[in-house]
Amino acid sequence: xxxxxxxxxxxxxxxxxxxxxxxxxLMRTARNTQLVGFLLIPIFVGVxxxxxxxxxxxxxxxAAVAIASARSLIIRKYVREVLTGGAAEHLAFFRRYxxxxxxxxxxxxxxxxxxxxxxxLADQFICWLILAGVAMFSxxxxxxxxxxxxxxxxxxxxxxxxxxxxxxxxxxQFHGPYYHYWIIALLVIFWQVLRQAGSRLHETHRTNFQLxxxxxxxxxxxxxxxxxxxxxxxxxxRFLASAAHDIRQxxxxxGLYADWLGSEPxxxxxxxxxxxxxxxxVNALFDSLFDLVRLDSGKIKLNIExxxxxxxxxxxxxxxxxxxxxxxxxxxVHVTLGTVIxxxxxxxxxxxxxxxxxVKYTQRGGVLVATRAKAGGRCIExxxxxxxxxxxxxxxxxxxFYKVPSHAGxxxxxxxxxYIVARLAAILGHPxxxxxxxxxxxxxxxxxxxxxxxxxxxxxxxxxAQLVSMP
Numbered sequence: 001x002x003x004x005x006x007x008x009x010x011x012x013x014x015x016x017x018x019x020x021x022x023x024x025x026l027m028r029t030a031r032n033t034q035l036v037g038f039l040l041i042p043i044f045v046g047v048x049x050x051x052x053x054x055x056x057x058x059x060x061x062x063a064a065v066a067i068a069s070a071r072s073l074i075i076r077k078y079v080r081e082v083l084t085g086g087a088a089e090h091l092a093f094f095r096r097y098x099x100x101x102x103x104x105x106x107x108x109x110x111x112x113x114x115x116x117x118x119x120x121l122a123d124q125f126i127c128w129l130i131l132a133g134v135a136m137f138s139x140x141x142x143x144x145x146x147x148x149x150x151x152x153x154x155x156x157x158x159x160x161x162x163x164x165x166x167x168x169x170x171x172x173q174f175h176g177p178y179y180h181y182w183i184i185a186l187l188v189i190f191w192q193v194l195r196q197a198g199s200r201l202h203e204t205h206r207t208n209f210q211l212x213x214x215x216x217x218x219x220x221x222x223x224x225x226x227x228x229x230x231x232x233x234x235x236x237x238r239f240l241a242s243a244a245h246d247i248r249q250x251x252x253x254x255g256l257y258a259d260w261l262g263s264e265p266x267x268x269x270x271x272x273x274x275x276x277x278x279x280x281x282v283n284a285l286f287d288s289l290f291d292l293v294r295l296d297s298g299k300i301k302l303n304i305e306x307x308x309x310x311x312x313x314x315x316x317x318x319x320x321x322x323x324x325x326x327x328x329x330x331x332x333v334h335v336t337l338g339t340v341i342x343x344x345x346x347x348x349x350x351x352x353x354x355x356x357x358x359v360k361y362t363q364r365g366g367v368l369v370a371t372r373a374k375a376g377g378r379c380i381e382x383x384x385x386x387x388x389x390x391x392x393x394x395x396x397x398x399x400x401f402y403k404v405p406s407h408a409g410x411x412x413x414x415x416x417x418x419y420i421v422a423r424l425a426a427i428l429g430h431p432x433x434x435x436x437x438x439x440x441x442x443x444x445x446x447x448x449x450x451x452x453x454x455x456x457x458x459x460x461x462x463x464x465a466q467l468v469s470m471p
Contacts, residue, residue: 014213020087021209023094025144027078033141034075037068037104040130044111047126051119060111067104074100094145101142102151108134109159117167117176128183131160135194143201150195157191302427302460304453306339307347309371309378316348316369320355329359330366338371340378341450346424353421354382354444362386365441380446388438398422427460 041064048057074097082093108131115127135156142149161184168180258275261268317333324331340347351369358367365385372379389397397418425432428451436442 014210014217016087016091017213018206018209020090021212022144022205023090025205025209026142026148027075027083027094029141029144030071031075031079033137034068034072036137037071038065040134041065041068044127044130047123047130048114048119051123052114056114060107060114063107063110067100067107071100071104098145098148101138101148102155105138105152105154105156106159109156110163112160112163116164117172117180131156132190135190139194139198139201143198144205146199146202149198149202153191153194153198157187161187302453302456303343303345304341304451304456305344307342307344308339309380310335310337312344312348312351313369313371313380316352316355319352320359320367324359324367327359327362328364329362331359332366332368334368334370336371336373336378338373338378340448342428342430342448343451343456346428347430347448350421350424350428350430350446351380351382353418354446357418358382358384358386358442362441374447376447376449378448380448381443383441383443385441388440388442389434389436390438394434394436427456429456429459 041061044064045057045061078093082089111127111131115124117124119127135153138149138152138156142152164180164184164187168174168176168184261272261275313333313335317331321331355367355369362384363386367385368381368383370381370383372381398421399419422432425446429449430451431447431449433445433447434442435445
């Protein structure tokens, strides 16, 4: 025996969309069938013309025409104002005018006043057939909206039953023929059968729209995932192309230097530093690649703990001061002692990338790394007197593989450093800001708001999920 599969739980968005589509289906059917409602009125009047009271028949005819006309006007208003609107507009419109259908049921139920036990059996039979046809017709016309269908059927049936019971009990004092009771029984049975049939048909409509919604969501999801996969392939292709281009020069240089050293070993002191520089360039590429892979796979290990800012900046000074001095740059560090709650390794990676960029793109002047006390926490600032970044590029530089066009110094970069900085800062909950003036320099600020371990883990997972679902 196969296990039952629980149906999917409808979301609020799905429920609203399905309800709106049910309303749209009802109004579409009403538009196509409103002429039938008008045609039944003269047929009914023609059947009772010679047997019913002329005044009562005229009064009922006016009421039937009025409610049919009102319904027709509402349908035209719907087509003109709501047909192309959203789900909320459809539901709001229908809430305002849905009582027109129960009122129509009341008018048709009151028609029994004209013929029940007042006309010939032949005329009564035809009128009962017309009334039964109206009730059955409502199953197809109104079953899209179950509550409206039930209100219509209940109003129609209870009104007709009320008229019949008044005639039998009050006017005839229960001395009428027995077939009256059989008609009442048949009416009650017919009423309940129509309610059940309407419920089943409504469930069919609802299920169809639910499947339609979920299929569209599935198609949209598959489209997004397909596009994400294509984007991922494109990103990796761009990475491979960029990496192949960027690694070719240092690897080629390594080969040349090795050949040179093999043929002229006495030049080892001149060639060895060049080999070291080429090796550093290759290592930098692979470091960026490994960081990127960890970010995209979600395999970042978070270790949230107090971080000593003085020690952090001292370690960075030891690493980058020699590089700055080799270029003839000043390298200054200003530390406001204290601790922050963060991941020491990832925070060092963030600040280290910023300092590395500052040294790389500064040709004269210097670099300043400072910590400052700010409202709500502390801040690390990295200042340089380098090339600066034009406003048009200041948002783009945090993109993967982005290099500022015609920007001296970018030919040796891989376009990953600031992308990694932005991703890590977002995961740790450290807002990152940038201010720059072309030709004057740049300052990056990392606001060290305390990192919550659980929230950081959630942000890391969300960062990976965003890459997967990216359209």
